[in-house]
Amino acid sequence: MQAVSTIAEVREQVRQWRREGLTIGLVPTMGYLHEGHKSLIVRAAAENDRVVVSDFVNPTQFGPTEDLESYPRDFDRDCKLCEEAGAALVFHPEPSEMYAPNACTYVNMDELTHELCGLTRPIHFRGVCTVVSKLFNIVTPDxxxxxxxxxxQLAVIRRMVRDLNFGIQIVGCPIIREEDGLAKSSRNTYLSAEERQAALCLSRAVFAGQKMVQDGERDAKVVLDAMKAIIEAEPMAKIDYVKMVDFENIVQVEKIESEPVLCAMAVYIGKTRLIDNFIFDPSCNCSGSEAEGHCCCGHCSE
Structure with a gap:
């Protein structure tokens, strides 16, 4: 496995692979990798001849009061995980490599970024769309x-790829959880032992809401109220949002009807903001459950 830090090095290696007729998978990350990232790399390695992992804490998706400087980093550890998972190349640029000093071009999106995380993180998805577009142009993955x-983010990237004709297949992969249910996240390292226990209210709420809709509840308010009650029972938790939206358009829904819905939350545990969710497709017999390692409803595993 190679580790490189410049765009020129990535492009030269990709040109060589293309001359050999090889397919390329890309796993964009912000580093401090965990089992969730590893699952993406393993799947990419199974479905492509070569895998590129980007390891870059992207400054343009952090607001002025967010945790850019304190975001955890451990590149040596990341490289070990990438090699174990089957990556061929790790791209670890400096911000100056990705953004010229006078850079003034961004990729922005309307509609899908107005809800959920976009409400309280107004520049976040502009940064995400910009850096992912740049990575797509640099790596040119299949x-x-x-x-x-x-x-x-998954919904936003899928829409961006469609709207801008990137010609790249976007593969969504299921949430990887700790044994006690907490969704794997690099930000889990911020939690004290007491906060770590309190954070389990997120997954408890997700599992309860998912069971309600699988059992036939179709009123979004009923489901959301039950989920909020679980979170509010935890004194260390402060809700940013708990909402149900149309998964394709990220617009709030009152009833679960024929289209897939995303039930998503962001919750502060102390000073740490954590997210979790479930996706439910009424037309799918598996109801968003995982089969053979990934969701068989098609909306988070295509």
Whole structure:
């Protein structure tokens, strides 16, 4: 496995692979990799001849009061995980490599970014769309892999690829959880032992809401109220949002009807903001459950 830090090095290696007729998968990350990232790399390695992992804490998706400087980093550890998972190349640029000093071009999106995380993080998705577009142009992958934990991001990237004609297959992969249910996240390292226990209210709420809709509840308010009650019972938790939206358009829904819905939350445990979600497709017999390692409803695993 190679580790490189410049765009020129990535492009030269990709040109060589293309001359050999090889397919390329891309796994964009912000580093400090965990089992969730590893699952993306493993799947990418199974479906492509070569896998590129980007390891870059992207400054343009952090607001001025967010945790850019304190975001956890451990590149040596990341490289070990990438090699174990089957990556061929790790791209670890400096911000100055990705953004010229006078850079003034961004990729922005309307509609899908107005809800959920976009409400309280107004520049976040502009930064995400910009850096992912740049990575697509640098790596020119056949497929790119994103986790369902960041479900709004998954929907946004899919729409961007469609709207801008990137010609890349976007593969969504299921949430990877700790044994006790907490969704894997690099930000889990911020939690104290007491906060770590309190954070389980997120997954408890997700599992309860998912069971309600699987059992036939179709009123979004009933489901959301039950989920909020679980979170509010935890004194260390403060809700940013708990909402149900149309998964394709990220617009709030009152009833679950024929289209897939995303039930998503962001919750502060102390000073740490955590997210979790579930996706439900009424037309799918599996109801968003996982089969053979990924969701068989098609909306988070295609």
């Amino acid at each position: 497929r790119a892999y994103f986790g369902q934990k960041d479900a709004q």
